[in-house]
Amino acid sequence: MPKGRVMRRNRHPRENVARVEIPDKRYFRIGEVSELAETKPYVLRYWETEFPLLKPTKSPTGHRLYRREDVEMVLAIKRLLYEQGFTIEGARKRLAEEVNGGRTMAPPAAARLETSPLRAIQRELEAILTLLSRQC
Amino acid sequence: MPKGRVMRRNRHPRENVARVEIPDKRYFRIGEVSELAETKPYVLRYWETEFPLLKPTKSPTGHRLYRREDVEMVLAIKRLLYEQGFTIEGARKRLAEEVNGGRTMAPPAAARLETSPLRAIQRELEAILTLLSRQC
DNA sequence: CCGGTTCAAATCCGGCCGTCCCGACCAATT
DNA sequence: AATTGGTCGGGACGGCCGGATTTGAACCGG
Missing domain, CATH: 1.20.5 (Single alpha-helices involved in coiled-coils or other helix-helix interfaces)
Structure with a gap:
């Protein structure tokens, strides 16, 4: 049987990222985050290579452990890329500004x-x- | 004879678009706008196909005549694309919002x-x- | 100890965003 | 009128961004 055909790009899922509920857990694995954000695991891994601010901790065996803030970062990135229409570089810059500009101290x-x-x-x-x- | 070589992409000229002075003229031709904005004429023509809000009037012979507002629109587009890092679609959406929302949100x-x-x-x-x- | 999940790394690719070319036309100067 | 240089639209081309898939091994809950 022929392999599945090239998957259509689905860049703009209708879901409003802002209103995704993050379950009350401390750690999430990549598959869970993938479902929460409706984003394929390899995209999450790819974003990790592009956004220095996205750094889930890892288990001793190398599996990613996302905390709430990591999940929120994922959602923020998704919003910038898919809803607002930033390029990756633009989103990266924007996030950096937000972190810096956020006068938390x-x-x-x-x-x-x-x-x-x-x-x-x-x-x-x-x-x-x-x-x-x-x-x- | 070999064709001219591929021109390097120059996506992020350092110039701060915001502080470009627009000469006191009523109409500008594409070459003038091109120099003001440091953007090749064919890019300006391309943007015209992508941004409904960029519509310079045309002379009876089909040559583009940019008024101040058109030049400002060009600069705004350039800022969104090259400084802020929007995709074309994102920039288009943002511009539409600005026009609709009125005040520069x-x-x-x-x-x-x-x-x-x-x-x-x-x-x-x-x-x-x-x-x-x-x-x- | 089994089936589903995850890993890193390599490879592949569609389409965004220009970039170049072409022959024709226009405008200003001589 | 002729020359010079800017502009026209349309089509072909292409770099590389942003994923998408594959592979083969390691992992892990039940």
């Missing part, structure tokens, strides 16, 4: 945070999470 | 992404507690 603090103990702690926590997720 | 409400590092760490801690409370 005074600039000096933000700059120092990169190398601060806080950051180190965050890394440690991520590592611990990774280890824990192996056993449980 | 500010950058759309920033996606409410929670990016505070403290908040992120708090989430990590919650995650750890959850993991620990389970019998591993």
